[in-house]
Amino acid sequence: xxxxxxxxxxxxxxxxxxxxxxxxxxxxxxxxxxxxxxxxxxxxxxxxxxxxxxxxxxxxxxxxxxxxxxxxxxxxxxxxxxxxxxxxxxxxxxxxxxxxxxxxx
Numbered sequence: 001x002x003x004x005x006x007x008x009x010x011x012x013x014x015x016x017x018x019x020x021x022x023x024x025x026x027x028x029x030x031x032x033x034x035x036x037x038x039x040x041x042x043x044x045x046x047x048x049x050x051x052x053x054x055x056x057x058x059x060x061x062x063x064x065x066x067x068x069x070x071x072x073x074x075x076x077x078x079x080x081x082x083x084x085x086x087x088x089x090x091x092x093x094x095x096x097x098x099x100x101x102x103x104x105x
Contacts, residue, residue: 003030004071004082004094009103011069012079013040018064022072026061034063075099 005011005025012022023038043062049055070079073096080098087093094103 003028005035005066005069010072011035011037012072013037013064013069014079015068016041016064029063032063033066035066035069036061036063037069040064071096071103073098073101074103075101 005028007025007028009025010022011025013019018040021037021040023040025035026038027036029035038061041062041064042059044057044059047053047055047058071082072078073080075096076099078098080096082103083095083097084092085095085102095101096103
């Protein structure tokens with residue numbers, strides 16, 4: 001099945017402690033149904049010093065379930081579901097259900 005949310009997409013968080021926040025997808029894990037969104041679901045990790053890098057407590061993004069995020073419609077700037085459409089030239093593209101706008105470039 002084709003991925004509805006991919007790396008580089010702008011998404012909005014629908015549920016959880018970061019509800020309402022928007023960000024760009026940094027990484028997608030389709031086998032786990034999870035994504036990492038920039039600036040969302042921040043956690044603190046203890047990092048050991050290695051080489052030139054100093055150790056300490058580092059804040060970084062953690063994975064979040066795909067079901068808890070939605071793509072931001074390029075036209076309406078609101079959360080939308082994603083559908084698929086085949087263009088005249090035979091390409092299969094993602095389409096925003098809210099406005100009908102093509103998401104893929």
